[in-house]
Amino acid sequence: MEFWQSLALTEMDELVELARFAEEVGFDGITISDHLATPKEIRTTYPYTEDGKPMWAPDDAFPDPWVLIASMAQETKRIRFMPFVYVLPMRDPFSVAKLVSSAAVLSQERVVLGVGTGWMEEEFALVQRAFRRRGRRTDEMLEVIAKLLSGATVDHEGEFYAFEGVHMAPAPTRRVEVRIGGLNRAALIRAARHDGWLGLGHSPEEVEAIVAFLESERSRLGRSEMPFDVMISHHPSDPDAGEYERYRDAGVDSVNVPPWRYRGIASMSLDAKRRSLEEFAERYIVRRAA
């Protein structure tokens, strides 16, 4: 399994050092969350907590993922970076492709585009993008982004976007991997058409059912032989219970280790965070490699 560390809700001045240290102790990647701004009053229900309230405060830091990735890439050599997740339909495909290609060429192409369709209607209103039909728009945006990132002069004729003879430079030399987050059927179907699925906290049994669905979709699309990554977010409550082994057997390829704040740790020094990464790696990553 691959192990990625989430650096969501982590102090700004510690991010680059934590990415560097995570690479040193053996993590495979870093994930970063994305929010433009948080309204004082959110009427939309947050889909990922029991009480429907987001688990962050308006003054919690959500830096721009692509600017941050370019910084972290300067201090690392191997580790990969992914927004978990970048809310695509709040943007236009040209701006996204420009940000992704810039981060890719400045990181030796170590970026993965983690995509979600978003849930907070208020945030879409802020940027004056339609909330309705955001799923269909996401699908077409991903087509447009893939064309632009190819580096060729491209045309497009679709439901939402139409253009001729457009060129983006620089372009990465390799295709940028796209992974899709979300728990509903539409998100899973979308994920099956791309390079991976991004899950949250699930039991191994839930994962098994999701993986079975993803595999049937991928087989229907003739994509069974293509690489595909299933990622969940999980931190074991009991280090000796073999929880990651059970997830691996259920079909999980990668784990996104939740940030300290999501594990109920309100504040922690940089040193303590480094120790926590080191202990985690020692227990779950190094032992596995040995």
Add this chain to the structure above:
Amino acid sequence: MQFWLSIARTDVDQLVPLARLAEELGFAGVTMSDHIVRPRQVESRYPYSASGQMATDETTPYLDPWVLVGALARATKRLRFMPCVYIPALRDPFSVAKSVATAAIVSDDRILVGIGVGWMKEEFDLVERPYANRGARTDELMAVVHALLGGGMVEHHGKFYDFPPVEMAPVPRHRPPVLVGGHSPVALRRAARADGWLGVHYDVETVVGILQRLAALRREAGRTSLAFDAATALTAPPADEDLERLEAAGVTMIVHPPVLRPDGARSSFDEKRERLGAWAQRYLPRNAA
């Protein structure tokens, strides 16, 4: 006087080494340009060349300026960064404020925000932002960005943007200065209300004339006592007396244009090192801290 270097029209693999070289040689900062996409057919007239054509072609790399700052800030200690120019009206104020805030923080406040209202209508059409009202929209957009960068709950009820209380985080300790590019009367009025003016490239006479107009506009606006930067490239390397005139007129930053081959093609890193080394010897002892 500060001496800056434009790193526009530079091959991607040279960007980080070039920023390091600029810092080593003593340049105060680097500027970069901004285009999101490039249509094959550009009907819009480029306002900064006699021919109305852009000098760059579709192979010229344009990186997002703030993502580039993210990388260059880690590769340098002191060097400052300024897009020349960033086009806010191609974006929404939240995306602009988010990028600027993150770039300011990861660079320890080493950025300046050089903006323009844009000229390539085709690019506005592609990102589905209106071209016609881009000037007025840029003004209101930058007011929203200013408010968001202050932190805390912000609400806004304007002509183009209208939203209830929201908070953006993180924000930098200091709001970066905003410099406005362009030489049209309306661009100069916009610059006079901002923290500075950004020129493309002019001869010394033209720059002195523009600075006189800016000084008058700033007097009218009652802003004479506030700090004001003026940055420009020149059509020819300045002599000592030119520098004195420019400094007296209020120019604070001279920008070295991108190092190119005589035919306009992109240069190798060795060519850049040689040409910039000679320039640095000639001018950089004068670089103000």
